[in-house]
Amino acid sequence: MSAPATRMVAVAGIEEPTDEVRTLRLVSATGEPLSPFAPGSNIEVHCGERRNAYSLIGDPRDTSHYAISVLRVAGGAGGSRFLHDDVRRGDLLTISPPKSAFAPPAAARHHLLIAAGIGVTPFLSYARAFARTGASYELHYVHRARQDPHAGLLGLPMQAVRRYVGRESLAASLPEVLDGARMGTHLSVCGPPAMIDETLTLARDRGWPAHRLHSERFVGVDAPPGEPFTARLARSGQTIDVPTGVSLLDAVLSAGIDLPHLCRQGVCGECKVGVLGGTPLHHDLHLSASQRAAGDAVMACVSRCDGDGLELDL
Amino acid sequence: MTPTTERLSGTLPARITRYPFPFPRDAYRYTANVQPAPNFEATAAGGWGDVVVEVDEHYLAELEERERILEADPDRSITLPHMKAAAWDAVLYSLQAFADARPDVARLTIDGDRVRWENDLLELAIEFVVGDESTLPLDPLTWLGTQIQEDVCLLDQRDGHLWLDAGLVTFAADWSLVFDIGMSFLEFHGPVPRVHEAGIMPAAEQFLMRLTPEQAYRRTNWTLTIDRRMDVSTEQYDVWGKDRRLLTLEEVGERVHLRCEVQHLVRLPVSGAVMFYIRSSMLPMNEVLLVPEWAQRARAVIAELPEDMADYKGIARYRHLVVQWLDEQLDDADPAAAAAA
Numbered sequence: 001m002s003a004p005a006t007r008m009v010a011v012a013g014i015e016e017p018t019d020e021v022r023t024l025r026l027v028s029a030t031g032e033p034l035s036p037f038a039p040g041s042n043i044e045v046h047c048g049e050r051r052n053a054y055s056l057i058g059d060p061r062d063t064s065h066y067a068i069s070v071l072r073v074a075g076g077a078g079g080s081r082f083l084h085d086d087v088r089r090g091d092l093l094t095i096s097p098p099k100s101a102f103a104p105p106a107a108a109r110h111h112l113l114i115a116a117g118i119g120v121t122p123f124l125s126y127a128r129a130f131a132r133t134g135a136s137y138e139l140h141y142v143h144r145a146r147q148d149p150h151a152g153l154l155g156l157p158m159q160a161v162r163r164y165v166g167r168e169s170l171a172a173s174l175p176e177v178l179d180g181a182r183m184g185t186h187l188s189v190c191g192p193p194a195m196i197d198e199t200l201t202l203a204r205d206r207g208w209p210a211h212r213l214h215s216e217r218f219v220g221v222d223a224p225p226g227e228p229f230t231a232r233l234a235r236s237g238q239t240i241d242v243p244t245g246v247s248l249l250d251a252v253l254s255a256g257i258d259l260p261h262l263c264r265q266g267v268c269g270e271c272k273v274g275v276l277g278g279t280p281l282h283h284d285l286h287l288s289a290s291q292r293a294a295g296d297a298v299m300a301c302v303s304r305c306d307g308d309g310l311e312l313d314l
Numbered sequence: 315m316t317p318t319t320e321r322l323s324g325t326l327p328a329r330i331t332r333y334p335f336p337f338p339r340d341a342y343r344y345t346a347n348v349q350p351a352p353n354f355e356a357t358a359a360g361g362w363g364d365v366v367v368e369v370d371e372h373y374l375a376e377l378e379e380r381e382r383i384l385e386a387d388p389d390r391s392i393t394l395p396h397m398k399a400a401a402w403d404a405v406l407y408s409l410q411a412f413a414d415a416r417p418d419v420a421r422l423t424i425d426g427d428r429v430r431w432e433n434d435l436l437e438l439a440i441e442f443v444v445g446d447e448s449t450l451p452l453d454p455l456t457w458l459g460t461q462i463q464e465d466v467c468l469l470d471q472r473d474g475h476l477w478l479d480a481g482l483v484t485f486a487a488d489w490s491l492v493f494d495i496g497m498s499f500l501e502f503h504g505p506v507p508r509v510h511e512a513g514i515m516p517a518a519e520q521f522l523m524r525l526t527p528e529q530a531y532r533r534t535n536w537t538l539t540i541d542r543r544m545d546v547s548t549e550q551y552d553v554w555g556k557d558r559r560l561l562t563l564e565e566v567g568e569r570v571h572l573r574c575e576v577q578h579l580v581r582l583p584v585s586g587a588v589m590f591y592i593r594s595s596m597l598p599m600n601e602v603l604l605v606p607e608w609a610q611r612a613r614a615v616i617a618e619l620p621e622d623m624a625d626y627k628g629i630a631r632y633r634h635l636v637v638q639w640l641d642e643q644l645d646d647a648d649p650a651a652a653a654a655a
Binding site for chain 1: 345346347348349350396397398399400424426427444445470472473479513517518520521524526527528531583584585586587
């Protein structure tokens with residue numbers, strides 16, 4: 001999809017439930033209401049030059065504010081330090097719209113949620129959505145001994161939450177939890193990569209089918225804008241520069257050449273252009289594998305060039 | 315716009331000036347003809363597409379027709395249990411789209427989970443609580459069908475595919491919701507000719523699975539329907555099927571309708587379901603003829619359509635009558651052509 005517009009939010013509240021975790025309450029800074037979101041969604045927060053993705057922890061239908069929990073990562077690239085040390089109440093931040101990357105499986109009859117540390121954040125919005133739909137769930141949450149449990153857990157029904165102190169404690173109980181799951185249960189796990197791998201491996205070993213296993217993985221921030229290249233138009237004799245971040249389609253249109261187009265997503269096939277020379281870098285969904293291999297056409301709206309230039313039948 | 319159509323658009327009714335005429339060229343083939351929505355598209359008679367939910371002169375009649383159809387056959391509205399959140403999403407999205415399109419007659423107020431909806435066209439003011447079905451007179455999806463003319467399909471995304479797991483479809487053009495419910499996107503498009511060889515359906519499914527709530531899309535589809543019959547579902551085939559065999563040349567102008575489906579494609583924000591609106595608009599050939607560019611274009615498309623596609627659209631038996639009728643009318647309207655003949 002095209003890059004969605006960013007928006008400005010104001011920091012309306014800050015809580016520090018533990019030494020390492022800061023929870024920010026964000027409200028619209030423009031008056032335009034925030035959008036509802038799918039449970040498990042994240043937003044990207046612009047932290048200076050960087051963009052960090054954080055799970056939204058509030059009620060998905062509550063558009064009065066967003067809430068995120070930020071773990072201080074001492075050795076990280078600085079995004080979390082910025083949100084911990086530099087951001088004050090009333091400050092403005094730029095965010096991207098919520099992106100659904102880890103939505104709960106709607107068809108599950110029961111949700112078995114397993115979280116370690118800050119990995120609990122996507123499940124906080126799950127729990128609020130489940131409270132509305134009446135979906136059945138249980139949350140197994142492990143945290144370190146010296147760390148208090150996440151403040152966001154407060155207010156969740158206690159019978160649905162089981163807490164563990166220390167990874168060994170969860171590991172000891174996990175086989176029993178996995179074996180005892182009732183028919184129709186889906187497992188969702190979020191935490192450090194090693195913990196996710198261990199949990200999924202254990203579940204597979206105990207006979208869980210792959211389509212009932214879900215794990216959080218943050219998606220890439222942006223599709224890469226691509227390398228610059230040159231398009232030589234064989235029929236008109238023109239040479240067009242296609243810079244980074246500009247599509248071949250837009251470059252051609254800007255040069256005053258009328259190229260039919262519709263979806264701008266590489267799907268509809270309207271902007272197909274014949275390739276006479278050079279190697280296309282295909283990003284579309286329209287061409288078949290054999291058409292791609294032939295290399296004699298590109299979708300100008302999304303595809304680029306693997307090399308310096310393309311010669312086009314235009 | 316030509317001077318002729320400018321003059322026409324001053325006098326033509328909105329059902330013609332806002333008709334979503336579906337043919338961009340003189341031949342029709344299946345493509346994934348999606349484009350961002352809303353987006354105004356000019357036609358020879360006016361234009362359409364600037365709103366997602368369209369309210370037209372058939373509003374009350376079509377809602378009454380839907381109520382009658384549902385009373386006779388409740389299976390036209392199905393929400394599988396895991397799609398309840400999606401149905402509520404569909405209600406909220408659709409009422410907002412309605413209010414955005416027609417602020418003169420509709421107002422939506424949301425306060426947390428409490429919703430107030432006022433629809434002057436129905437003299438309705440109702441308050442309900444999102445997630446609490448007891449606060450609506452019907453289940454959410456069926457109730458939504460009492461407010462908008464669009465048919466609604468809700469697709470769940472799981473295991474790398476989309477699944478038709480809920481729908482309110484009273485105006486199906488030769489298909490059946492209760493037959494297709496629970497099928498995957500690729501399965502329920504199985505009968506469509508040609509698209510599979512071209513790989514269109516997997517690409518369309520990939521596209522839909524990447525939709526985000528920030529941007530809706532739309533596409534059009536079309537067929538011909540005899541009489542202004544909204545319900546040409548498979549279930550009713552015994553009622554409407556024989557019309558195609560009994561049609562006469564003299565009846566084409568009044569009885570044969572160009573039926574355009576505007577399909578909006580929306581990623582619902584909270585449930586993550588993909589919503590398809592299917593909005594069917596019909597124009598009798600007599601009125602297609604009032605826009606000469608449309609009549610010529612429709613004649614070309616219907617005449618050129620390959621036989622397998624005509625057969626799938628259910629028009630193979632009588633399309634020659636439509637072409638013949640349009641030829642006669644177009645000749646009558648064009649003195650030069652008439653003289654040459």
